[in-house]
Amino acid sequence: MTHQTHAYHMVNPSPWPLTGALSAFLLTSGLIMWFHFYYTLLLIAGLLASTMTMFQWWRDVVREGTYQGHHTAPVQKGLRYGMVLFIISEVFFFAGFFWAFYHSSLAPTPQTGGQWPPTGILPLDPMEVPLLNTAVLLASGVTITWAHHSLMEADRKESTQALLMTIALGTYFTYLQLSEYSETSFTISDGIYGSTFFMSTGFHGLHVIIGTTFLTTCYFRQQLYHFTSNHHFGFEAAAWYWHFVDVVWLFLYISIYWWGS
Amino acid sequence: NRAKMLRNLLALRQIGQRTISTTSHMHFKNRVAEKQKLFQEEDGIPVYLKGGIVDVILYRATMILTVGGAAYAMYQLAVASFPKKQD
Numbered sequence: 001m002t003h004q005t006h007a008y009h010m011v012n013p014s015p016w017p018l019t020g021a022l023s024a025f026l027l028t029s030g031l032i033m034w035f036h037f038y039y040t041l042l043l044i045a046g047l048l049a050s051t052m053t054m055f056q057w058w059r060d061v062v063r064e065g066t067y068q069g070h071h072t073a074p075v076q077k078g079l080r081y082g083m084v085l086f087i088i089s090e091v092f093f094f095a096g097f098f099w100a101f102y103h104s105s106l107a108p109t110p111q112t113g114g115q116w117p118p119t120g121i122l123p124l125d126p127m128e129v130p131l132l133n134t135a136v137l138l139a140s141g142v143t144i145t146w147a148h149h150s151l152m153e154a155d156r157k158e159s160t161q162a163l164l165m166t167i168a169l170g171t172y173f174t175y176l177q178l179s180e181y182s183e184t185s186f187t188i189s190d191g192i193y194g195s196t197f198f199m200s201t202g203f204h205g206l207h208v209i210i211g212t213t214f215l216t217t218c219y220f221r222q223q224l225y226h227f228t229s230n231h232h233f234g235f236e237a238a239a240w241y242w243h244f245v246d247v248v249w250l251f252l253y254i255s256i257y258w259w260g261s
Numbered sequence: 262n263r264a265k266m267l268r269n270l271l272a273l274r275q276i277g278q279r280t281i282s283t284t285s286h287m288h289f290k291n292r293v294a295e296k297q298k299l300f301q302e303e304d305g306i307p308v309y310l311k312g313g314i315v316d317v318i319l320y321r322a323t324m325i326l327t328v329g330g331a332a333y334a335m336y337q338l339a340v341a342s343f344p345k346k347q348d
Binding site: 023042052069 | 289299319320322323327328330333334337338341
C-alpha cells in the first residue's frame with residue numbers, strides 16, 4: 001500500500017516556513033537596529049526576505065490546487081476553516097486596540113483634562129472625508145459581492161469589471177486616508193488620543209493594503225483562467241477578508257471618529 | 262461654435278465606446294492545461310522547484326538572504342551588546 005488512506009493533502013517538504021521564520025528574525029532585529037542606531041540594512045533585508053517567502057509560499061499553494069488538483073472538497077473545507085480562524089485571530093488583534101481606546105475615552109483622567117477628546121486635541125470632522133471613506137468601503141462591499149455572483153454565473157466580463165472596481169475603491173480609500181493623515185493637527189505622540197487614533201487606523205490601513213493586494217492577486221488569477229464558476233476559494237477568501245476590513249472600519253468610524261469626537 | 266463642440270463631443274463619445282468594448286484588458290490565453298501537465302509530471306521534483314530554473318534562482322536567493330541575513334543579524338546584535346568604551 002503506497003497510497004494514503006485519508007483525504008488530507010500531505011504537502012511536499014517546503015523551505016518557506018524556515019525562510020519565513022528567519023525573515024521574522026530579520027524584521028525584528030532590523031527594527032531594533034533602526035530604532036537604536038538608525039541602521040536600515042537588516043530591516044530592508046527582512047522586508048525583502050518576507051516578501052519573497054510569501055510570494056513563493058502562495059505561488060506553491062496555487063500550484064498544488066489549480067495545477068496539481070490537490071484541493072478536493074475535504075481539503076477545501078480545511079482551507080475554509082483555516083481562513084475563518086485566521087480572520088477570528090485578526091478580530092482579537094483589533095479588539096486590543098479598541099480596548100485601549102475605550103479604556104481611556106470612557107473614563108478620562110486628569111492627564112487628558114478630564115474630557116474626551118483631550119484638551120487641546122482637534123479631532124477630524126466625522127462628516128467630511130471619514131464619511132466619504134465609509135461610503136467608499138461600503139460600496140466596495142457591494143462591488144465584490146457583484147463580482148462573486150458574476151463569477152458563479154460564469155460572466156467573465158462583469159466579474160472582472162466588478163473586481164477592478166473593488167480594487168479601485170480600496171485604492172481610493174487608502175489615498176483618502178493618507179491625505180487625511182497629513183491633515184491632522186495631532187500626531188501619534190500627542191498623548192493617548194494620538195496613540196489610540198494612529199495605532200487603530202494605522203493597522204486598519206495596513207489591512208486595507210493587504211486586502212487590496214489579495215484582490216489584485218485574484219484579478220490576475222482570474223485573467224489566467226484559474227477560477228471556475230464553482231471552484232474559486234482563493235477569491236472567496238479574499239472577499240471574506242475584504243468584508244472583515246470593511247467591518248473593522250465601521251467600528252473605527254463609529255467609535256473613534258464619531259463617538260470620540 | 263457650440264454646435265461644432267457638441268458634434269465633436271458626440272463623435273468622441275462614439276470612439277470611447279468603441280475602444281472600451283474591444284481592448285480594455287490584456288488578452289491572456291488559457292494555459293491552465295499546459296501548467297497542469299507540467300506540474301503533474303512524475304519526476305520527483307518538489308512543487309517549490311517544479312516550475313523550472315527561475316524557481317531554483319528564487320529559492321537560492323531567498324535562502325542566501327535569510328540564512329546569511331540571520332547570521333549577520335546575530336553578529337550585529339553581538340556588537341551592539343558590547344559597546345565601545347568612550348575615551
